[in-house]
Amino acid sequence: xxxxxxxxxxSIAVLAMNFPVIVTVITSFKSARELSxxxxxxxxxxxxxxxxxxxxxxxxxxIYGYLFNSTVASLIGTGLAIALAFPAAYAIAxxxxxxxxxxxxxxxxxxxxxxxxxxxxxxxxxWLGLLDTQLGLGLxxxxxxxxxxxxxxxNAISDVPAELDEAAKMDGASxxxxxxxxxRPVVRPALVTTFIFGFITAWNEFLFGLMLTTNRAVPMTxxxxxxxxxxxxxxxxxxxxxxxxxxxxxxxxxxxLMYRQISASLTAGAVKG
Amino acid sequence: MAIVKRAEGRAYLTPLxxxxxxxxxxxxxxxxxxxxxxxxxxxLRSPTLSGFGNYAAVLADREFWGAVSFSMRFGTLTALAECxxxxxxxxxxxxxxxxxxxxxxxxxxxxxxxxxxxxxxxxLVLHEFAGPVPYYLFEWFGDSPAFLDVDNAFRTLLVxxxxxxxxxxxxxxxMAYAAIPLEVREAASLDGASALKALxxxxxxxxxxxxxxxxxxxxxxxxxxxxxxYALTGSGAGGSATSLSIYIYQAFFKGGAIGKAVAxxxxxxxxxxxxxxxxxxxxxxxxx
Numbered sequence: 001x002x003x004x005x006x007x008x009x010x011s012i013a014v015l016a017m018n019f020p021v022i023v024t025v026i027t028s029f030k031s032a033r034e035l036s037x038x039x040x041x042x043x044x045x046x047x048x049x050x051x052x053x054x055x056x057x058x059x060x061x062x063i064y065g066y067l068f069n070s071t072v073a074s075l076i077g078t079g080l081a082i083a084l085a086f087p088a089a090y091a092i093a094x095x096x097x098x099x100x101x102x103x104x105x106x107x108x109x110x111x112x113x114x115x116x117x118x119x120x121x122x123x124x125x126x127w128l129g130l131l132d133t134q135l136g137l138g139l140x141x142x143x144x145x146x147x148x149x150x151x152x153x154x155n156a157i158s159d160v161p162a163e164l165d166e167a168a169k170m171d172g173a174s175x176x177x178x179x180x181x182x183x184r185p186v187v188r189p190a191l192v193t194t195f196i197f198g199f200i201t202a203w204n205e206f207l208f209g210l211m212l213t214t215n216r217a218v219p220m221t222x223x224x225x226x227x228x229x230x231x232x233x234x235x236x237x238x239x240x241x242x243x244x245x246x247x248x249x250x251x252x253x254x255x256x257l258m259y260r261q262i263s264a265s266l267t268a269g270a271v272k273g
Numbered sequence: 274m275a276i277v278k279r280a281e282g283r284a285y286l287t288p289l290x291x292x293x294x295x296x297x298x299x300x301x302x303x304x305x306x307x308x309x310x311x312x313x314x315x316x317l318r319s320p321t322l323s324g325f326g327n328y329a330a331v332l333a334d335r336e337f338w339g340a341v342s343f344s345m346r347f348g349t350l351t352a353l354a355e356c357x358x359x360x361x362x363x364x365x366x367x368x369x370x371x372x373x374x375x376x377x378x379x380x381x382x383x384x385x386x387x388x389x390x391x392x393x394x395x396x397l398v399l400h401e402f403a404g405p406v407p408y409y410l411f412e413w414f415g416d417s418p419a420f421l422d423v424d425n426a427f428r429t430l431l432v433x434x435x436x437x438x439x440x441x442x443x444x445x446x447x448m449a450y451a452a453i454p455l456e457v458r459e460a461a462s463l464d465g466a467s468a469l470k471a472l473x474x475x476x477x478x479x480x481x482x483x484x485x486x487x488x489x490x491x492x493x494x495x496x497x498x499x500x501x502x503y504a505l506t507g508s509g510a511g512g513s514a515t516s517l518s519i520y521i522y523q524a525f526f527k528g529g530a531i532g533k534a535v536a537x538x539x540x541x542x543x544x545x546x547x548x549x550x551x552x553x554x555x556x557x558x559x560x561x
Contacts, residue, residue, distance in 0.1 A: 006369045013362055014379045017436050020394035021386060023405055027397060039400075039408040084292055087285035095282025102286060106293070108549050111490075113497035115518045116538035119525050120300030120307070143296055146289070165276045175277050179285075204387035206500040211522070221389045225504055228393060235396075237403040244394055248386045255385030259378045263444050 021248070028241035035237055050242035063246060066223030070250075072134040073209075073219055074202035077141025078195055081149045084142070086191070089153035090179045094165065103154065110147040118211055125212055134217045140208045145198040152197075152265050156190030157183060193261040200251040200262075220247040301542075308536040313529065327536035337537060340520035343427070347516060348496035351434045355491050356484060358435070359442030363450050364472065370447070381444065383437045391437050392504025399429070421506055423513045430502055430514060434495060442487045449483040450476065489552045493545065517541055 015022070027035065029046045038044060054063055092098045121140065122131070130136030160183060168178045184191070209219040218226070224247045228235055255262060277285075308327050310320035331337050362380075370376050383391070399420045401407050410417035420429045453476055461471040477484075499518040506514045515523070521541070524534035 003369070006366055009362070010366055010369060010376065010380075013366075013439075017383045017440060018379065019436065020391055020398050021382065023398050024394045027403070035403055039403050039405050041405060084289040088289040091277060091282035091285035095277035095285075096279045097282030098286045102290070104553075106289075108553075109293075109297075111493045111549050111552075112545050113493075113518060113541055115497065115499065115521055116304065116542045117297055117300040119521075119531065119535055119538060120303035121296070122525075123303070124300065139296065143293070146293070150289075162276055169276070175281055200385055204385075204390070206387060206389035206504070207518070207522075210503075211526070221387045221500075224390060224393055228396065235400075235403075237397055237400070240393075241397060244390055244397075248390050251387070252382060252385045256378050256382065259381050260374070263377065263381065263448070266441070266444060 024241045024244050027237055028245050030238050032236060032238055050238040051246075053239055054242045054246065061223075061227055061243070063220075063223070063243060066218060066220040066247070067250075069134055069137075069213075069217050069223075070203050070220040073137040073141055073217070074199050076135060076138025077145055077202040078198035080138065080142040081145035081198055082153075082191065082194055085146055085149040085153055085194075086184070087179065089150055089157055090183060092150075092154050093157035094162070094175075103150070106147050106150055114144065115207060118208065121208075122211055130212075132213045132215055132217050136212055137209060137217055137219065140212065141202040141205055144205060144208075145201055148201075148265075149194045149198060152190055152194050153187065156187040160186050189261070190265075193258070193265045196254055196258045197262055197265055200255055203251045223247070304535050304538055304542075307532060308539045310532060312531050323532075327532035328540070330533050331536045331540065334533070336515065337520060340515045340517045343513075343515055344496045344498070344517040347427075347431065347434070347498060348492045348494075350431055351438070351495040352488050352491035354431070354435045355439045355442040356446075356488050358439045359444075359487070360446050360484070362439070362443045363446035364476075367447065367450055371451070377444075377447075380440050382440075384440050384444075386437075388437060388500040389504040391433065392501035395429075395433055395501075395505050426506055426514045430498075430505065433501055433505065434498065437501070438491060438494070442491060445483055445487045446480065449480045453479050485555060486552075489548070493548060496548075497541075497545075 023041075026041060026043060027039075028050050029043050029048070030038070031045065031047045031049060034044050034047075054061070058064060088098065088102075092103055125131045125136050128136075130139070164182055164186070165178050168182050169175075173181070203219075204221065205219070206221045209222040210225075213219065213222065224243050227240060227243050306322075307320055309322060309324060311323040311326075312320040398404050398406055401417070401419075406420075407417040418425055420426075457475060457479070458471065461475050466474070496516075497518050498516045499522070502514055502516055503519060503522075517537070521534050521537050524530045524537060528534075
């Protein structure tokens with residue numbers, strides 16, 4: 001009896017929390033004609049026309065461009081964050097440097113609203129010619145991803161027994177070799193998690209995409225909002241839904257595939273941080 | 274002795290530190306200078322120092338205090354609701370989820386979708402002609418409120434934020450709840466404690482650090498909210514949906530009031546430092 005109640009609560013929670021996603025997916029399979037009289041939860045005549053239009057007619061709204069920009073910027077933002085955070089994490093876990101001041105400082109960075117840096121960054125980007133470039137957006141996403149990457153990697157490396165390093169050093173390996181050839185393979189799962197989580201975070205970022213890109217480097221989240229703004233009052237909801245589903249799909253798929261690792265790293269980042 | 278020498282460790286830290294100094298340290302310095310300068314888009318590169326006029330202008334701006342109030346209320350209420358619902362779900366659903374971990378996936382899905390995208394999705398959900406919510410409300414009750422007008426926008430945005438981020442709090446509590454050692458639970462039940470009593474007197478106190486941390490994380494995120502509010506309402510709804518982040522964005526991009534926007538940024542920075550200091554103080558005290 002109590003178990004039945006648990007299933008009921010679970011179902012309500014899942015439906016309520018995923019409600020906008022469910023509605024959008026349903027709407028994306030409805031024709032414009034059907035939508036005009038049926039905004040409800042059932043689909044009378046399922047159709048793929050919204051998807052073929054979004055993916056086929058790219059002269060006015062080029063979804064491939066947005067998807068590509070998001071992919072490139074997110075890859076830069078994730079790859080660079082790991083490249084910077086991994087050696088730093090190794091140093092923090094294995095030497096005296098950085099543990100007392102730097103680590104807490106960078107962890108706290110996660111709680112600082114990044115918008116306070118947005119205006120000077122905008123001006124800086126103007127001088128550097130980084131406005132509206134995938135690289136420029138990627139560099140900002142690196143900052144967004146760095147704190148959690150550092151926490152996850154410091155935790156992972158600290159969990160590796162130091163005897164492993166010592167043995168390699170006995171055999172004449174340098175710290176650099178130990179870091180790259182011993183530690184890196186051992187903490188590979190943590191690196192993968194960091195990458196997945198960072199990629200999702202980067203893909204879903206909106207504020208800096210909105211401020212720092214206008215045309216050539218616009219990411220998917222901002223592009224989707226353009227789609228609404230451009231169509232003014234007469235939004236074609238079926239097509240708009242297809243845009244949102246396609247734009248949300250990459251991080252959602254990654255997340256659903258890797259939800260175990262992500263939940264573990266989220267918790268580690270929050271609690272140990 | 275540490276395995277890596279201090280000097281070598283410093284060398285490994287250098288790229289990260291350099292990167293952060295360039296991309297955050299430099300902007301922070303620019304913020305400070307510009308916040309006490311007269312500056313416009315035409316004179317971006319040659320600001321003239323002018324004292325604390327920008328701060329005075331910000332602190333005298335009623336819209337600024339409106340935004341502060343919005344952010345405070347929004348952060349507090351969403352964090353509170355997310356933690357309460359998340360805690361309930363974690364405790365109540367644990368027997369169900371412990372054996373079937375795949376059930377976690379649909380509960381975590383909202384965390385994978387961009388808040389901006391969720392904001393856009395609610396434009397559809399709440400749309401008076403195409404949205405299912407007004408449609409069914411009309412069908413069943415013959416009336417549907419204007420979810421995004423001045424009176425209702427705040428409440429609507431609360432619900433949007435809470436529904437998306439309750440899974441985060443839930444996840445933290447679920448993990449913390451599962452991490453309570455079995456012996457503790459057994460000892461409690463041997464002593465004749467009922468499930469409710471064990472929860473209140475033993476399990477919740479053990480989870481308290483996680484509760485505090487989750488509340489603060491969610492408060493900070495709610496306080497600085499931008500994406501979903503902006504995507505759903507613009508900033509619109511008659512200014513009834515202006516968070517502090519949106520205030521800064523608009524002062525800069527729409528108003529061109531750079532000095533004011535920057536001064537507001539510095540105020541926000543100081544406020545977030547105060548919150549962080551408070552949090553570190555609380556967690557630091559617990560550790561001792």
